[in-house]
Amino acid sequence: MKSFDAINSLKNITLKIDGDFIENASGGFLTFKNKHGKGNAKAFKLFSGLEVLSFNLLTSEAIYIENIFKNKNCLHFIFCIEGFLSHYSNLDKEKKNIHRLQNVIIGNNKNKSSCIVIPANTKVKFTIITVLHVNNEPRYQSQLSNLLSNLMTNVSNTENYTYFGEISNRTTPFVETIIDTNLSGLANRLLNEAAVLKTLSSQYSSRGNNIKSVENKNPLSKTDTLEIIKLSDYISQNLHETIPLKKLTSISGLNQKKIQKGFQYFFDETVNKFTTNLRILKAKEYLEETDYSISEIVYKIGLNSRSYFSKIFKEKYGLIPKDYKKFHHLSNPTFQLSYYSEAAEGTTKKDLISILEASKKNNLEYGISGCLIYYKASFYQILEGPKNEILNLIEVIKKDSRNKNLNIIFQGMKSGRIFGEWNMALIQDDFASIEANRELDIIPVEFLPMTDIKNPLANKYLWEKARNYLIVNQEVDK
Ligand SMILES: Cc1cc2nc3c(=O)[nH]c(=O)nc-3n(C[C@H](O)[C@H](O)[C@H](O)COP(=O)(O)O)c2cc1C
Structure with missing residues (x-):
């Protein structure tokens, strides 16, 4: 399930x-x-x-x-x-x-x-x-x-x-x-x-459970509420700084008591704890999406003690930052590469099936997921997974005589996989006689906006659409 x-x-x-x-x-x-x-x-x-x-x-x-x-x-x-x-x-x-x-x-x-x-x-x-x-x-x-x-x-x-x-x-x-x-x-x-x-x-x-009870109604007026929201924004934009309460009172015109009350009501925390939470959240983002070292992250979020950072991060997420990063990157090896190439003349549906079969087998072994589109005698493919494996594979594909003139559209790190469930799916149009085959994840191309597939931004949207279509097809199938 x-x-x-x-x-x-x-x-x-x-x-x-x-x-x-x-x-x-x-x-x-x-x-x-x-x-x-x-x-x-x-x-x-x-x-x-x-x-x-x-x-x-x-x-x-x-x-x-x-x-x-x-x-x-x-x-x-x-x-x-x-x-x-x-x-x-x-x-x-x-x-x-x-x-x-x-x-x-x-x-x-x-x-x-x-x-x-x-x-x-x-x-x-x-x-x-x-x-x-x-x-x-x-x-x-x-x-x-x-x-x-x-x-x-x-x-x-x-x-x-x-x-x-x-x-x-x-x-x-x-x-x-x-x-x-x-x-x-x-x-x-x-x-x-x-x-x-x-x-x-x-x-x-x-x-009768142990969940903390909450205050009954908003203790602040509408304008004061707005100030609290603005302050929370200000803090989030300036995490690298230590912002004393005094500064918050001068920015907002609210006294300290009101500020604390407002934060307590909206965020269930003191200003201090709220700021700490933001820092941890930001750190989590850095750990997931960048290659910053732990020391760099500690600096960027405005803390000066690595061990304190580890302690509060662990309290919130159950792991010290180093392990969190390792775990996240292990479970989300998210290098992504997409390209297009010309199919060799005389490509047959047999060729497509054999590419798909080899891809499914090998990609499973290497932890690669992705999708291949065959459209008007061109290939478009997205590959996601461990960087080295993908870079090796792309060299193999370049040399494969079933295609030529391969051009990379995008390569880089992404925060998640689009095709996590498919080691390779094939979307194709030219061989009407290849039946949509759910066993092999083959689906027709007609629903995809193929016109600007070579544009990296539109390309991302297209792959997401393709993935959604695969999901729906799978669910219909159940
Ligand atoms: C357009 C195109 C896309 C391909 N995509 C993959 C792929 O995702 N994974 C893969 O293992 N092989 C892919 N191949 C096939 C490889 O070039 C190569 O034939 C295959 O990896 C060899 O597998 P084998 O050593 O198991 O026979 C692709 C070939 C073409 C022409």
């Missing part, structure tokens, strides 16, 4: 409504304004074991969300704060509504598959917070995963839909924050992170 993945789930929805999808280090974003309606949605992984989807949309036809609920190892907390949703399962076919301000948990009964329906012509705002079983993730044992375990233990007996009644007054603003705040910038990401945790804790703290 594939593990739950909020970003991929949102990609599937994007395909259904023909929307635009952007993915970056913060998460995935869907926007659309077309015959299907308009709106936006986002998906992000807050932490190993906690993924979030949020929606703010109005569609002209009903949308069915079911893939999300296929994985049995998670609980889904659904908070609807505008409009309504309905749901049904194979066990109780009757459709029931989830009203505005009603909070529902979808549990993990083995025999049940669930579906949420977004009704047509109704503006809806809702979020789905998915908590995965975290017991198998010892490397991430930390305060946060303890919180999740608590939650799981408290509700894991949930077999069917469970109604936890109304979303409490104090939870609603946190859900609003999740839905309305974008994920650009570190401060917004922390705001989202805090809002997700507060949504869970404020809703369930009364149910």
